Amino acid sequence: MKKLIPILTLLICAEARSVEVAHEFDRKEEVACHKEIQDLGCVDSADEEILDCVERQKAKLSPTCQSIHLVKSQK
């Protein structure tokens, strides 16, 4: 049994890590926020937002965009 405990712990941890939470935002607000992030220069060539770049400049974002970023960065 003692030998099994580390294996079981590992399995439980792996299971806990595999749980993902997906938030859906109001589309209009999310698209407007993406534009703000683009204007900060925090969008790469594939149109993906660079979260740590946004994090450094988040004070420049509108309150709505800041709250969207907060939810995303909590993941």
Added chain:
Amino acid sequence: MLKKIRANTFVATTVLAPVTYASVPTLALTWDTNVNTVSMTSSQEAKIQRAEEKIKAVVASSTFRSRVLNHTYRGVKKFVDNNGLTNSQIYYKILYAAEKLQPSKNNTMDMGIKTYYENSNTVGWTSTGSTYINMNTKFLNNYTSTNVTRNMMHEWLHKLGFSHAVSYSTSRDYSVPYGIGRIMEELAANY
């Protein structure tokens, strides 16, 4: 090989699995919903029921089949974040409806819906560790049943194991949850 039996109705003369009728697989016609709602008002409940009827009608349609099979991203017939599946495999995954947490291929959308209120821009959220989805009543109360079909389909596709990028990008719109959610809403408007 198709044999015409009635105007615009074809059946396969060779054995195909699953057999198709009127250009959709039988599984599309038998596809059902089993949605459990928790502490909703009667009008919220009615909206969800109406959305379920619309989702069933859309899934049974040959237009839905065609839109999913022909979904294109940058000139290639595929979805973004497709878990390595072709459009056809994704279509059948929807029809089999084996959720990660309720893995029998029961041809039924199994899902629970809980509501909450938050004065935020979050429409709702879901966890892969739960059979429920969570809808923010700030949005649900203003949505039409057609808008709700998009949200339900999107969240349910997460239950089937599909995911998408966290942040908005043009490519994210072509992911399975966003792409098929959008197709659902467009087609649900016809019912």
